[in-house]
Amino acid sequence: MLFINAKLMIMNKFNYINNKLYCEDISVDEIAGEVGTPFYLYSYNTLLNHYRAFDKAFSQVEHIVCYAYKANSNLSLCRIIANDGCGADVVSLGELRRALDAGVPPGKIVFNGNGKTAGELEAALETGILMFIVDSEPELELLDKIAGKLGKKAPVALRINPAIDPGTHHHLATGLKESKFGFAFDRTLDGYRLAVSLENIEVKGMHMHIGSQILGIKPFVDALEKLVSLLPSLKKLGIGIEYIDVGGGIGITYRDEAPPTLAEYARAVSPLLKKTGCKVIFEPGRVIMGNAGIMVTRVTHVKNTSEKKFVVVDAGMNDLIRPSFYDAYHEIMPVSRKNEKKKVKVDVVGPICESGDYFAGDRMVADVKEGDLLAIFSAGAYGFAMSSNYNMRPRIAEILVKGKSFYTIRKREVYEDMGSNEAVPGWLE
Numbered sequence: 001m002l003f004i005n006a007k008l009m010i011m012n013k014f015n016y017i018n019n020k021l022y023c024e025d026i027s028v029d030e031i032a033g034e035v036g037t038p039f040y041l042y043s044y045n046t047l048l049n050h051y052r053a054f055d056k057a058f059s060q061v062e063h064i065v066c067y068a069y070k071a072n073s074n075l076s077l078c079r080i081i082a083n084d085g086c087g088a089d090v091v092s093l094g095e096l097r098r099a100l101d102a103g104v105p106p107g108k109i110v111f112n113g114n115g116k117t118a119g120e121l122e123a124a125l126e127t128g129i130l131m132f133i134v135d136s137e138p139e140l141e142l143l144d145k146i147a148g149k150l151g152k153k154a155p156v157a158l159r160i161n162p163a164i165d166p167g168t169h170h171h172l173a174t175g176l177k178e179s180k181f182g183f184a185f186d187r188t189l190d191g192y193r194l195a196v197s198l199e200n201i202e203v204k205g206m207h208m209h210i211g212s213q214i215l216g217i218k219p220f221v222d223a224l225e226k227l228v229s230l231l232p233s234l235k236k237l238g239i240g241i242e243y244i245d246v247g248g249g250i251g252i253t254y255r256d257e258a259p260p261t262l263a264e265y266a267r268a269v270s271p272l273l274k275k276t277g278c279k280v281i282f283e284p285g286r287v288i289m290g291n292a293g294i295m296v297t298r299v300t301h302v303k304n305t306s307e308k309k310f311v312v313v314d315a316g317m318n319d320l321i322r323p324s325f326y327d328a329y330h331e332i333m334p335v336s337r338k339n340e341k342k343k344v345k346v347d348v349v350g351p352i353c354e355s356g357d358y359f360a361g362d363r364m365v366a367d368v369k370e371g372d373l374l375a376i377f378s379a380g381a382y383g384f385a386m387s388s389n390y391n392m393r394p395r396i397a398e399i400l401v402k403g404k405s406f407y408t409i410r411k412r413e414v415y416e417d418m419g420s421n422e423a424v425p426g427w428l429e
């Protein structure tokens with residue numbers, strides 16, 4: 001097994017056989033030979049296993065799993081889990097359309113975000129989604145106005161900021177008191193009073209999402225207890241809550257983190273949720289997609305300076321920004337293991353003109369040479385989704401493996417794709 005301490009990884013289909021890395025039943029080397037590097041590589045069975053494990057863990061409560069599309073919105077990947085019954089948490093019109101294209105019924109779609117535009121609210125109302133997760137009073141009022149214009153009632157849940165520190169990277173904490181998201185906990189009842197006073201709003205639920213890559217159970221339980229504590233007051237106001245949406249945020253193993261298993265998480269929150277009699281929505285992103293994908297890159301140069309040894313690879317921070325953006329750790333291993341005993345301390349860096357363009361710093365990795373393939377693990381979530389054309393680099397291919405076969409589920413971009421929306425004024429021609 002590649003990863004210790006990660007019970008979820010037992011379902012992981014990236015394994016070494018005779019020192020060669022396989023994705024399901026095909027060697028990564030073989031795929032790289034055919035598609036070129038760099039590329040993202042996903043395992044169909046790993047993805048499906050993760051979704052099913054999540055769904056099953058919460059079988060004691062009536063629930064809908066609404067996978068967070070922002071983690072990875074590739075059409076084929078979304079369709080794999082949509083076909084198995086998974087819903088969608090979307091944060092833009094693009095993601096809403098992607099969820100519909102993936103085959104998610106509108107009744108399993110929730111719409112999150114703190115800056116939904118009038119156009120987005122209108123399109124989602126026309127679609128007839130399950131709920132708008134409303135972030136603020138002005139959004140409530142705008143939604144009411146648009147729903148009135150369309151002669152519809154807008155189903156809503158209010159996003160409540162429970163002021164809980166989830167103990168994660170500060171960029172990944174979303175439920176702190178000073179965070180931009182949701183209704184401040186002590187203003188929540190006012191929010192609900194406003195919601196029920198608006199003619200075209202139908203109150204359906206409450207929502208929280210306290211952050212991402214959370215490795216403890218306590219922040220979830222504390223936040224959920226705060227939410228549940230509001231139910232009696234809401235009842236007194238004559239407001240019934242049908243859905244409790246507990247957001248996403250469960251962490252995964254990148255290195256040696258030991259996040260709670262899904263069973264542990266379910267044991268901690270299910271009794272609380274069950275007692276409310278409400279239906280439950282989950283919005284997992286990373287835990288479904290993160291370890292279902294890797295990025296494969298080739299060593300371009302090995303460079304020695306007086307200070308360091310640099311392994312320069314053909315992928316850059318534009319392809320996988322998490323190390324630069326969140327100081328994130330991603331396991332890096334050679335696709336063909338040769339001399340595992342001989343490890344050297346290196347920086348693994350990309351070709352981008354930024355010092356922050358790195359995948360590992362001062363890391364002991366196998367001694368690699370020019371032309372070797374490296375696998376960067378746990379890249380399925382917030383990998384391709386956050387990639388860009390920075391430095392005029394075409395976005396890389398996405399490949400899906402199922403059993404012995406592989407499929408290109410997103411073509412590698414070419415130069416022409418990058419310029420396709422540009423126009424030159426006549427006076428410059």
Ligand SMILES: *Cc1c(COP(=O)(O)O)cnc(C)c1O
Nearest residue numbers: 068209212248249283284285286
């Ligand atoms: C990002 C996000 C999620 C998914 O978070 P993960 O950490 O990937 O599980 C769920 N809900 C909301 C509102 C989000 O912003």
